[in-house]
Amino acid sequence: MRTRDLSVLLASGLAAACGSTTTVDEFRATTHLMQIDAGDKVVILGRRDAGSYETDRSFVECLGDEIDDAHFEVMSEDAFIDAFYPWFEPRTAPKSLARVQKLMERDFVRARIEETRVRYLVWLDGEIETSGHAGSMSCAIGPAGGGCLGFSSWDKTAFFEAVVWDLKNLTEEARVRVDSEGTSYVIGVIAPIPLLSPVRSQACSGMGEQLKSYFTQVATEG
Amino acid sequence: MRKHWARCLFASSAALLLGACAGSTNIMIEQTFPSVVAQPQALHATLVFDQAFRSYVATPDEHTQIGIGTAQVELLSNAFRGLFTQVDVVTSRDEIPPGTEMVIVASVREVQVSVPSESYLSVYEVWIKYNREIETADGAGIDSWFLPAYGKTPDSMLLSRSTAIEQAAIVALRDAGAKLLLDFFRIPAIYAWMQEHENQKVQS
Numbered sequence: 001m002r003t004r005d006l007s008v009l010l011a012s013g014l015a016a017a018c019g020s021t022t023t024v025d026e027f028r029a030t031t032h033l034m035q036i037d038a039g040d041k042v043v044i045l046g047r048r049d050a051g052s053y054e055t056d057r058s059f060v061e062c063l064g065d066e067i068d069d070a071h072f073e074v075m076s077e078d079a080f081i082d083a084f085y086p087w088f089e090p091r092t093a094p095k096s097l098a099r100v101q102k103l104m105e106r107d108f109v110r111a112r113i114e115e116t117r118v119r120y121l122v123w124l125d126g127e128i129e130t131s132g133h134a135g136s137m138s139c140a141i142g143p144a145g146g147g148c149l150g151f152s153s154w155d156k157t158a159f160f161e162a163v164v165w166d167l168k169n170l171t172e173e174a175r176v177r178v179d180s181e182g183t184s185y186v187i188g189v190i191a192p193i194p195l196l197s198p199v200r201s202q203a204c205s206g207m208g209e210q211l212k213s214y215f216t217q218v219a220t221e222g
Numbered sequence: 223m224r225k226h227w228a229r230c231l232f233a234s235s236a237a238l239l240l241g242a243c244a245g246s247t248n249i250m251i252e253q254t255f256p257s258v259v260a261q262p263q264a265l266h267a268t269l270v271f272d273q274a275f276r277s278y279v280a281t282p283d284e285h286t287q288i289g290i291g292t293a294q295v296e297l298l299s300n301a302f303r304g305l306f307t308q309v310d311v312v313t314s315r316d317e318i319p320p321g322t323e324m325v326i327v328a329s330v331r332e333v334q335v336s337v338p339s340e341s342y343l344s345v346y347e348v349w350i351k352y353n354r355e356i357e358t359a360d361g362a363g364i365d366s367w368f369l370p371a372y373g374k375t376p377d378s379m380l381l382s383r384s385t386a387i388e389q390a391a392i393v394a395l396r397d398a399g400a401k402l403l404l405d406f407f408r409i410p411a412i413y414a415w416m417q418e419h420e421n422q423k424v425q426s
Contacts, residue, residue, distance in 0.1 A: 054376045082256035086301075086400030090393070091372075108261050 020156075020182030022202040024210050027175040034166070034173055034214045036072050040119040042215070043075040044162075047125040048090035055124050059160065059204060063124065066208025069215065075118060083116055084109070101170050113167055121167055122211065126160030128200060137188040148188030157181045158203040162211060174214055178207040247384045250289040253392050255297045260304030260403055263416070267306040268322040268359075271295050272313055272329075280333030280350075288333060288391055290350070294398075298328060301399040305406055318359065323419065327355040331368070335387060346386040347374045348394045356412060365411035371398035 036042070044064050046055030057077070064074040081088045087103060094100045100121075104110050137150030158181070164174040182197025278291040295311070302309050310319050318325060329352070336347040354367040373393030375386045407413055 048376075057376060084259055085256040085396070086258060086260075086403045089396055089400040091397055092400045092404055106261070108259055112259050 020180050020197045020199045020202045022178065022180040022206045024206045025177045025179075026210055028173070028214075034120065034164070036119055036215050038071055039073075040117050041073045041075045042067065042120045042122065043077065043080040043118050044122040044124055045077055045080065045088065045093070047123065049093070049095065053127045055126060055160075056128065059126075059128075059200065060124055062200070062204040063122075063162075063208050063211070066204060067212045067215070069212065072119075072215065075116070080116075080118065084112060097165060097170070097172055100165060100167070104167070104170060119166065119168055120173070120215075121165045123163045123165070124160060125163075126158070128156060128158040128203075131155050131157070132183075137186060137192065139188065139192070147190040148192045149190075150188040152186045152188075153183055155181065155183050156197055156199040158199045160203060160207060162207060164211070164214070174211075176207055176210050178203045178210075180206065246285045246287070247387060248287045248289075249384050249388045249391070251293040251388060251391055251395070253293050253395070255293075255300055255396065255399065258301060258304035258399070258403060262303065262305055262307045263407070265306045265323050265416075265419075266308040266310075266321050267302060267324040267326060268310045268312060268318045269299065269302055270312055270315055270318070270325060270327040271298070275328060275330065276313070278330055280330070282333050282335040286335055286387065288335075288348075288387065290330075290333070290391060290395065293392075293395055294330075294350075297395050297399045298402070301402050302326070304403055315361075322359045324364070325357045325359060325361075327357070329353045329355075335390075337383065337387075345374045345376070346381075346383075346390045347372070348387065348390040350391075350394045350398060352398060358415075364415045365409055367409060369398060369401060369405075371395065371401060373397055 044060050044067075046057060046060045048054050060077055064076070068074045086092055087094075087109060094103050104113070132155040133152070134154070135150065135152040137148055137152045139148040140146060157179075159177070159179045161175065161177045163172060164176075165171070166173050180199045180203040182199045182202075184197045185195045187193045187195070276291050276295050278289070278294065280288045280290060282288070299309065299311050306324075310322070312318060315325070315327075331351040331353050332349075333351070334349040336343075338344055338346065341347070350371045350373075352369040352371070354369060356364045356367060358364060371394045373390045373395070375381060375389050375393075381389070407416065
């Protein structure tokens, strides 16, 4: 009985330790919700212009799945970049609202926007960093069997910022920043037991819920 | 005798492993590129892509070969169709059709590759350096344009060397097309020639 209690206590203690802390900050100049008609699209683009990192494509996809809604469609990043080639390549994409306003002065670009029905563009910038590796683990295998012994931990920090541009009115509608951090562990007791902190998924769902709340309540039919 | 077999087995395994480590990478880029969003200028241009350019295989190092000939012909033909209303593609200057106003002769100056084991970065990178000779239909030079293009993989995790170099080369080719479309008419010599040519057309 005492052994079972100890196991339960240990497991719950470790599970709690693997949790992550997520903070979502937002900035909006207005409290009005964003207008989006049925059939309009939202696209999420990851920043690719920095030399040292690129916004994780899987995080862009995760965020797209989070905000996808029955009233409007989330256009895939690749489909959007291809549909507007060469204006949203890593080196040519507009990094500021002033550059988008300049780009939209070209009739053929504006015509393509209307044709594809992309109403909002979300620029996503950020990355997930791993740091603070500690501990060690060694595994061995022999004729009588194998096993691991030891303990290893590391910290993960995710920070992402999303900027939402309205491509119809050419205005910045919102800025959302999410910070998420947590520590993951691997305990080697014969078999390695990973206890991973859900930093990525917490950051994705935190930002996704915030962005989705701007759209869904005002979706209009037809 | 048994010892001899064990030694042979060890030697052949070691040779096989060493061979695998120093293996060569042969990549053929076969990629379709998106059509361009652009407003072409009213001009008849002819692109001269000779046989060497069409079947170009880059050898950035002794272990790597990247066939970019077919892909670059498709990409650049597509990009130039976004710049001019009429574009012909020929293999030599002898085939330039009548009515041509501008001739563009493209060649590859160099291709460079950087891999994580050499750069200590987590990405594969590819640089393609192009030369473009821009001439009138009579062969008079308008400008010589050096165009460097760059591509990299998001990161090298879970990618084989050949897949990673292929992805980086495709990004570099797309970059070449994008830079061409955005910068071509900004080149002072070409801008001046276009203005002059337009005036001549109006006067005649």
